[in-house]
Each structure stands twice: as C-alpha cells, then as structure tokens.
Amino acid sequence: MPLTEETLLGKSVEELTTWVKQQGQPAYRGKQLHQWLYQKGARSLTEISVFPKALREELKDYPIGRSSIYHCSVAPDKTRKYLLQLEDGLIIETVGIPTAKRLTVCVSSQVGCPMSCDFCATGKGGYERNLSSAEIVDQVLTVQEEFQERVSHVVFMGMGEPLLNTKEVVKAIKILNQDMGIGQRSLTVSTVGVKKKILELAHHKLQVTFAVSLHAANQSLREKLIPSAKFYPLPKLLADCRKYVEITGRRVSFEYILLGGVNDLPEQAIKLAKCLKGFQSHVNLIPYNPIEEVDYRRPNADSINSFSSILEEQNIAVTVRYSRGLEANAACGQLRAMLAQKE
Template identity: 75%
Template sequence: MTQPLLSLSLEELTAWVQTQDQPAYRGKQLHQWLYQKGARSLLDITVFPKAWREKLADYPIGRSAIAHCRTAPDETRKYLLQLADGLIVETVGIPTEKRLTVCVSSQVGCPMDCDFCATGKGGYTRNLAAHEIVDQVLTVQQDFGRRVSHVVYMGMGEPLLNLKAVVRSLQQLNQDVGIGGRSLTVSTVGVPRRIKELAEHQLQITFAVSLHAPDQSLREQLIPTAKNYPIAKLLEDCRYYVKTTKRRLTFEYILLAGVNDRPEQAHELAQHLKGFQTHVNLIPYNPISEANYKRPQAKQIKQFSDILHKHHIENSIRYSRGLEANAACGQLRTQHQPATTSPEPA
C-alpha cells in the first residue's frame, strides 16, 4: 500500500523525491507545500516541473474531502470529512479574535460508550492514521484562511486507544505544521497502562483526564469502561505522569444536574485532588437527544466551583461553543455513515 505523502517528515520526503529522480531540494519544497500551503495534489505544487506533476497526479497526498460543513451563530464550524475509504469523521474549528482552535477526532466512532456522549452511541469503526489527524487541522486552517494556533484531541474517539498514531500526529503538528507543543491538548477518559506510556514520550503537551465523578461507582455508571480502571489507580497513574513529565495535568469534569453536581461530591472530588499539581475544567453538560441528562442551574455550577476553590483546587468553568451546530463537547456524532461496532482497538 502506497504511503500518503502527508505522513512523511522532511527527511522522508527528501528521500522520496530522490527515488523519483528529483534533486534533494525538492523535498523541502514538497514539505512546505504539504504542511504550510496545504496542497491537495502534486498538481497544485507549481514550483515542480509540469511533466513530473502530471506523471504523479494521482499519487496519494492523504487529504480528505469536506462532505459537509455547518456554522453556528458563534462562528464555530463543524466539518464532516470524507476519508479515502469513504468513512466520515468529524472535526470542529473554534475561532476567537486571537485564536483558532481545532478539535480533532482520533478514531471513527468511539468504543468507550460514555453514557452522556453522542459519539459513543454510534459505536466504533476504526482508528485514524496520523496523517488523517493532521489533515483535519490543515483542512480547518485552509477553510478559515488563517493559521491554527491550538489543537485539542477531544473529538470522536479515545486518543489513548490509538496512541501510536496520536503521538506521531502530535510530533507532526509540532515539527511539520509548526504548532507549539503546549498548544496541543490530548484528552482521555483513562485507559490502563496508556497514561504511563504517554508520559514516557516526554511530550511538551497539555494532558487532560476526564474524571466526571468523585467515586468509582458513579464513574462506572457514566463511563462503563471505568470498571477496568479503578479511580485510585487512575489517579496514581496521573501522579506518575506529573512526576515524569514535570507538567501540570488538567482534570475535566462534566457537570450533570442532580448526578454529580452536589456539594458533598465537590468536597469528595477536592479530597482526591489535594496535593496534586492540577487544574480542573468544570464543563456544564451539553444536551444530546440520546440521553436524559440536564445541565445544572448556574447557582449549582458556581457552588461546585466555589467549594473546590475553598479547598485550594484551582478550577474554571468552561462553557462550550458550537451548541447550535451540535459541535460542542459530547455532541459529535457519525450522522452520514452506518454505525459499525468492532472489538476495542489494541
């Protein structure tokens, strides 16, 4: 199988052009056109000889096609991207005056089956390759006509179940696309052994763990796969990550009305996190049609935050954008392809 050019580094692209009887400097040109200018075909690269471009017109670059794009009133855009095999993956572009953040998917679907999340309701199909993750960023960058500043792995899928490709894509976004490591965020609900494995890569990224409950029983209700990963062991691995990388870790906590937003649960969460080098993102729930959970009232949200602050647990309330386009946290879903549930990926 031919390896798409978007999966290659500068050194690998230089070696490839030489196999095509082209001078080595063409590798740098190709790298720039792929990762900075977003070329979708070798025909686009006008600095290359016309005859060579035409000869390799069908050589795979590794770019997807925009099957659909929906824009919310706040200018957030949700894209349905069609991959080379016809499957659809979702990605979101979130603009502000100073930033353009892309929320990327790491899998087609998701096997984690979180009870409050639309993506998990559609089942899991396959992992994404690294170039398919990088492509999402380049697609949003081109469509907005401005440089992407931040990338969050919070779309479809569980990144740590596709760790090899996710690490590779992080390296490419940093080294090839030029996005700073600390502007790249990987979010996980927790996969046994994978947090320690990620720590060993010593990436200068932001790492976020979706906790969503202060006790094991409730966490298993919300995240069925948590039965394989006791909360005490999860927090132990999180401490290992902080110690190994010397970087602060973020915890994400979706607030569900009457489920995990009570004052006593805030106190219990604070006890777990005392002495931890961490920050907590409190995320008021984004409703989906497939679940009956509700968003807490503003006073409950503030009370929960205030209790954490009293325990000296740094936290902030993060209201998601893109609600009107079903593009906010937990709302991504595979609408344009049949759900195919496969065994959990290795």
C-alpha cells in the same frame, strides 16, 4: 482500512526527500514538497507550481492523503463543525473554534469510539477504526484552509479515545509541532483513562497539556458514566496521574462534565477536592451539552457556581468552560448521528 502508507502527508522532510529522489528528482525538491504539504496545504501534486510541469502531470494521481468536506455546520459564534470523508468513505468530525486571539481545532483520533460513555453521542455510534497520523493532521490543515488563518492550538477531544491510538497520536503531535510549527504546549491530549497508557504517554516526555476526563469522584458513579472505568479503578487512575506529573514535570488537567442532579451536588465537589488535594492539577468544569439519546440535563447556573466555589475554597484550581457552537450540534458525535438519521 486507513489511508495507505504511501500517502505523502505524514512523512517527514527526510522521508519526502527520499521519495522525490526515488522519482528521479533532485533532493531539494523534498523540502519544496514538505513546504507545500504542511505550510500551503496542497491537496494534489498538480498544485505544486515549483515542480516541473511534466513531473506534476506524471504524478497527478499520486495520493497526498487529504480528506474531503462532507458537510459543514456554522454556529452564530463562528464555530464550524466539519464532517470529513476519508479515503475509505468513513466520516469523522472536526471542529474549528475561533476567538479574537487564536484558532483552535478539536480533532478526532478514531472513527467512532469504543469507550461507550453514557452521556456521549460518539459512543452511541460505535467504533470503526483508528485514524492514521496523516488523517489527524489533515483535520488541522482542513480547518486552517477553511478559515484562511493559521491554527494556533489543537485539542485531541473529538471522536475517539486518543490513548487507544497512542502511536499515531504521538506521531501526529510531532508532525504538528515539527512540521507545522505549532508549539507542543499549545496541544492538548484528552483521555477518559486507559490502563497502562497514561504512563506510556508520560515516557514520551511531551510538553503537551494532558487532560483526564474524570466526571465523578467515586468509583460507582464513574463506572455508570464511563463503563471502562471498572477496569481502571479511580485510585489507580489518580496514582498514575501523579506519576505522570513526576515523569513529565507537567500538571494534569481534569475534565469534569457537570450533569444536572447527577454529579453536580455540593458533597460531590467536596469529594472531588479531597481526591485532588496536593495534586499539581487543574479542574475544567464543563456544563453538559444535552444530546437526544440520553436524559441527562444541563445544570443550572446556581449549581455550576456553587460547585466551582467549593473547589476554590478547597484551594483547587478551577475554570468553568462552556461549550462553543451549541447551536451547531457541537457535542461530539451529534452532527454525524443527525445526518446519518436523515440518509
């Protein structure tokens, strides 16, 4: 089961004000509690020094809704991957990615993932449950606390399919924006595509960056890489993405993991360009980060450059993005799987 609904993390300032009044406290303590939860990252009510000592003692065991760090792996580039243990003992992954100008957190939206993408370590580990909005926000607070630096960007690209948990993901986005002060345009939601869910998200009219993991420009190959694609044909997916642009006024980013000898050929770049012609979009090419469970390989530099150049020649906006923290088992699901094997 996810965190109890009675945990304080995930509540708005209005809800927290109602809660403190139920404890016999004045309404202004709701704003104090809100600040300590979302700005100071309190893990226990005993930490809230502005509360009377007697109140802190009385409420010391009341659940705030914070996870504990089960394991941390640090890469030479300072990327940190965390395994966080939830209230029910389940383990999720989250990653803190620092640069000179920003601190990005890659959050999970589910424990495991039901999509079973052929190249993905998380999909090999099965699916347990959705995360609550509090469990998503907790990941950001944990990384912020660990780095002692304000988080500026959040990407929903960790474990799980965000659009299979739309209600809690949207709630988490609003908390990150309204309660933690992270701009919506600094938030990214990534999906492999779930039928009807893209338009459901569109109608929330969020200002987030929306990223669709495409990985192939033809239906048969996409089904091989992403089994769920057989229920959501590529033409329908792209049509819904165009509607998303119309509804939100925001462009769509397409993630394309380059798999050596599989989807990195020049003719596939040309086909991808044809799919995206006239589309308000951007392509992120991501050279594959190998995992032990499958035989896919990382493409060489020539293949990467050639694929990117073909898209540019076809007037498709494109960026090559390299994974951070490769030495720290940074592919989603790798670290969790590796430790599970050792236990």
